[in-house]
Amino acid sequence: MTTPPFPASPPSAFQALSPDDPREIGGYRLYARLGAGGMGRVYLAYTPGGRPVALKVVRPEFAENNEFRHRFAQEVASARRIHGLYTAQVIDAGTDATTPWLATTFVPGPSLHQIVHRHGPLPERTVVLLCAGIAEALQAIHAAGVVHRDLKPGNVLIAADGPRVIDFGIARAADASPLTGTGLRIGSPGFMAPEQALGLPATPATDVFALGALITYAASGTSPFGDGRASRRRRSDLRPAQFLLL
Incomplete structure (x- = not known):
């Protein structure tokens, strides 16, 4: 096996594996935790040949729901x-595993959220190039008949050669879970189109709306609709006028 090109301890950008974290999934060796979200945890993992991948493992409560x-x-298919040039390619998945997982190309770069949080609004030319790259990513995603549904600064990684959009389309699967069956929505209110926040079908236009909010965030350092700290809101609490305040 190829030795990972990192020291024995994960870099500060990663989190060390906890005793509860698995060490291997689907033949991939887990090295560190990259983060966690509404659907599960994301790990830095390696193929048997030593290639790094980002491996997302869904939460147990989702895995228990057949729908x-x-x-x-x-969605994985x-x-x-x-x-697309500006997307993180899906390379493997375990949709029939006890706990489903998904592996994508590992992008060695921070998220747009991390960059703006640390350095503030981006220069105009950078914002223009960023917008062009993300728009091209959405074009490739929509051409495949997929709607991202959760385009936000945390789902845009900045590599040396441009942005990469991640987690495209997978959020739709969560709509069938027990957690969302009681009227809860998974997403980021500050970047969510009104129709999606109200529980209506998401379309490519939903992603275009999110792109506008995303570019506003990159250029100004703040979301056009507030910080949107609540990642889940009840549909009954979301009205068009209220959404503008999120």
């Missing part, structure tokens, strides 16, 4: 067809 598993398999 979620069915939709997750459908659709995501495999996306080959």
Whole structure:
């Protein structure tokens, strides 16, 4: 096996594996935790040949729902067809595993959220190039019949050669889970289109709306609709006038 090109301890940008974290999933060796979100945890992992990948493992409560598993398999199949220059390619998945997982190309760079949080608004030319790259990513995603549904600063990674959009389409599978069955929505209110926040079907236009909010965030350092700290809101609490205040 190839030795990972990192020291024995994970760099400060990563989190060390806890005793509860697995050490291997689907033949991939887990090295560190990259983060966690509404659907599960994301790990830095390695193929047997030493290639780094980002491996997302869904939360147990999602894995126990058959409708979620069915939709997750459908979304992964659709995501495999996306080959955009500015997207993180899906390379493997375990949709039938006890705990479903998804592996994508590892992007060695911070998220747009991390960059703006640390350095503030981006220069105008940088924002223009960023917008062009993300728009091209959305074009590839929509051409494959997929809607991202959760385009936000944390889902845009900045590599040396431009942005990479991650987690495209997978959020749709969560709509079938018990957590969302009681009227809760998974997403980021500060970047969510009104129709999606109200529980209506998401379309490519939903992503275009999120792109506008994303570019506003990059240029100004703040979301046009507030900080949107609550990642889950009840549909009954979301009205068009209220959404503008999120």
